[in-house]
Amino acid sequence: MSPLEDRYRRVLRLLPPSYRAEREEEMVSAFLDASGSAVDDDDAWPRWSEIASVAALAVRVRLGGAGAPPRSLAWGRTVRLTALAGLGFQAMMGCVFLAQALDVYGVLALPYANGEMPIGEPASAERAWHLSRDLAPALWIVGYIALTRGRPRVAKVAAVLGLTTYVADFVVSWTSAPEMSVLADWVSRSLMLVVPTLALLAGFHRDAPARRHPVRVTALPLIAGAALFLVTAVSSWAMVTASRSPQWPGVWAWVWPWLPPSGLSCLALLVAGVAYVVAHLSTPRWRSPAVPLALAILTVPVMLSQLSYLNLNSGDQVTGTFNAVIVVQLLALLVSGLTLAVIGARTLPSGDTASQAVS
Amino acid sequence: MLGRMKAQGMTEQAFLVLTALVDESRHGYGIAQEVERLSEGRVRLKIGTLYGVIDRLAADELVALDREEAHRGRLRRYYRLTDRGARALEAEAVRLAEKARYATERLRARHAGGTA
Numbered sequence: 001m002s003p004l005e006d007r008y009r010r011v012l013r014l015l016p017p018s019y020r021a022e023r024e025e026e027m028v029s030a031f032l033d034a035s036g037s038a039v040d041d042d043d044a045w046p047r048w049s050e051i052a053s054v055a056a057l058a059v060r061v062r063l064g065g066a067g068a069p070p071r072s073l074a075w076g077r078t079v080r081l082t083a084l085a086g087l088g089f090q091a092m093m094g095c096v097f098l099a100q101a102l103d104v105y106g107v108l109a110l111p112y113a114n115g116e117m118p119i120g121e122p123a124s125a126e127r128a129w130h131l132s133r134d135l136a137p138a139l140w141i142v143g144y145i146a147l148t149r150g151r152p153r154v155a156k157v158a159a160v161l162g163l164t165t166y167v168a169d170f171v172v173s174w175t176s177a178p179e180m181s182v183l184a185d186w187v188s189r190s191l192m193l194v195v196p197t198l199a200l201l202a203g204f205h206r207d208a209p210a211r212r213h214p215v216r217v218t219a220l221p222l223i224a225g226a227a228l229f230l231v232t233a234v235s236s237w238a239m240v241t242a243s244r245s246p247q248w249p250g251v252w253a254w255v256w257p258w259l260p261p262s263g264l265s266c267l268a269l270l271v272a273g274v275a276y277v278v279a280h281l282s283t284p285r286w287r288s289p290a291v292p293l294a295l296a297i298l299t300v301p302v303m304l305s306q307l308s309y310l311n312l313n314s315g316d317q318v319t320g321t322f323n324a325v326i327v328v329q330l331l332a333l334l335v336s337g338l339t340l341a342v343i344g345a346r347t348l349p350s351g352d353t354a355s356q357a358v359s
Numbered sequence: 360m361l362g363r364m365k366a367q368g369m370t371e372q373a374f375l376v377l378t379a380l381v382d383e384s385r386h387g388y389g390i391a392q393e394v395e396r397l398s399e400g401r402v403r404l405k406i407g408t409l410y411g412v413i414d415r416l417a418a419d420e421l422v423a424l425d426r427e428e429a430h431r432g433r434l435r436r437y438y439r440l441t442d443r444g445a446r447a448l449e450a451e452a453v454r455l456a457e458k459a460r461y462a463t464e465r466l467r468a469r470h471a472g473g474t475a
Contacts, residue, residue, distance in 0.1 A: 023410060029433035030387035031406045053407030060411060066418035206370075207415060 004044045005032060011051050014058035018069055065207040070349035074289045078344070079203035081294040084147060086196020087159065088221040089268065091144035093261050094137035095225025096232060101134035129172075136165035143200075144221060150212035152204035159197045166193055188308035191301035192262060199297075228264070235259075253321035257329065262305035266329050269299055273336035280343060293344035299337035303330055369451045372412050375402055377421060377440060377448040384425035384439035387413070413438060421447050 001009075008031050012024055031050065038044040061068055064076020102108040120126030143158035170186050239252055249256070257263050273295055279286045310326050311319050369377075372394070379385060379393035390413075391404045404412070416422040421444030425437040440448070 025434040026387055026436045027406055027410060029430070029435055030391065030409070032433065033388035034391060034406065050405050050407065053405030053411075055407070057407040057411045061414075065411070066414040207418075 002032075002039050003042050004035060004039055004046070008032075008046050008050075011046055011054050014055055016058075016062055016069075016072065019061050059202050060205045060207055063203055063205065063208075065205065068207075074348050075293075076203060076208060077288075077290040078293040078297070079199045080208060081290045082297045083196050083199035083203050085294055086192070086199060086298060087140060087144040087147055087155070089261075089265055090137075090140035090162070090193065090196065092221040092225040092228060093264075094140040095222055096229045097137040098135070098141070099226075099229045101137070104134065105131075133165060133169050136162055136169075139165070141222065145218055147200070147204075148213040148218040150210050152200070152208070152210070156200055156204070159200050163193050163197050166190065185308040188304040189262065192265065192305050195298065195301045232259070249318055253318045254325055257306075257309060257322055257325040260309065262302050262309070263329070265298075265302045266306055266333060269295060269302055270332055270336055273299075273340055277339065277343070287347055289344045289347040289349075291344075292340035292347070296337045296341040296344060299333050299340070303333050303337070306330060306333070369447070370412075372402065372404065372408070373416060373421075374448070374451055374455075376404075376409075376412050376416060377444055377451075380422060380438060380440040380444070381448070384437040386428075386430075386435040386437050390438065416444065419447075420444075 005028060008028060009024070012020055012027060015023070031046070032039050035044070057065075060066075062072050062075060063079050064073040068076070099108060120128075120130050139158045139162035143155040143162065146152070146154035146158060167190070170190075174183060174186070235255075242248055242250065242252060258267055276291055276295065280292070306326055306329055310323055312323070375394040375397055376390055378397055379390050385393060387406070387409060391406070391409050395403050413422065417424075417438075420441055422438045423441050425439040428435045428437065
């Protein structure tokens with residue numbers, strides 16, 4: 001075996017064993033035929049484009065591509081559901097952030113003061129930058145709607161643009177005052193956007209079934225977002241009022257850790273997890289590996305994001321209350337995530353059976 | 360019914376692979392070579408990409424395994440176009456020809472109108 005063949009076979013290990021058992025020899029044969037005289041060169045390596053093509057094939061095969069075994073099909077559904085749920089949550093938050101932005105620009109008038117927000121002079125480059133940043137949450141709404149209406153390519157473009165804007169916004173602010181702890185916190189929180197986007201890019205490959213969801217699936221996060229905006233508007237007004245009280249923050253110290261996006265997604269994940277476990281135990285026909293595994297996957301970025309809110313450098317009572325609530329959230333997420341992962345793993349179809357691609 | 364091909368349209372890669380198999384069955388590298396020749400060097404299929412296309416075509420029963428041969432001690436699998444594949448290719452060719460005809464007619468009208 002030439003060094004080039006040996007290296008290409010190592011690249012092919014990206015593919016599932018069942019696929020390799022079916023295809024490895026002919027892929028190696030085709031690769032070596034295409035390599036010509038390079039086969040005899042001890043220093044030759046497969047080109048990056050060849051490696052990338054095998055990696056892309058591996059993603060498709062592992063996530064339910066053509067001729068994939070049942071287990072890969074189940075993983076494909078899991079990853080697509082992860083993308084759908086993750087984007088749905090971001091679309092819901094997008095509604096809230098968009099409405100808040102409209103308030104900042106004077107389009108909406110909320111019953112409490114949001115404080116002065118720097119948005120730049122009208123018609124200035126700074127205003128254009130703030131506008132593009134503040135309207136970026138709409139991209140997640142567009143992405144979710146496109147995904148549920150069977151347009152995954154549009155959804156991918158919207159999600160990548162949304163993520164790019166999010167990164168650019170951070171880079172601009174961080175470079176003016178670079179601090180490693182701020183960077184670490186931001187990375188933890190950004191995973192709630194990164195994980196669904198990666199799931200979207202990987203799961204909705206060409207072989208994935210194109211599916212239009214019912215309109216109610218499209219509308220649900222948008223309606224929830226509008227409702228959440230009303231709740232946040234009312235609670236912000238109540239907080240502003242309560243902040244004038246000598247007992248401040250009182251009960252708000254217990255509520256505050258639930259209010260950031262990761263706190264809300266923690267609540268949503270816990271409710272969804274309990275609901276799924278009840279359904280799993282009570283109704284066998286609803287058992288599916290995709291739902292518990294998708295919820296378990298989404299639990300990881302939410303935990304890391306919530307972890308970033310822990311403040312161990314301050315010993316005051318309010319911070320202590322924050323930390324206590326966050327620790328309880330993390331423990332609940334850990335138990336829920338592990339339970340769902342175990343249920344999902346047990347429900348997965350067994351057998352990485354041979355590919356049916358050429359049968 | 361042509362499964363995914365019909366639902367999502369045929370990609371240029373799939374169209375070229377099917378075209379490469381019209382006259383004879385070919386092995387993987389032979390298909391890649393013929394696709395490159397048919398596209399005048401524009402489409403160069405990487406091996407991972409090629410087998411992704413073959414998987415899809417096989418799943419839709421547009422190509423099938425024809426035979427296996429050993430060449431210099433290495434396995435070569437030859438694929439052939441199925442009847443279903445020939446029908447799908449023909450339908451796609453007609454569709455593309457129609458699109459080309461529309462474009463040609465409009466260009467002719469544009470030139471005749473002196474708006475070039």
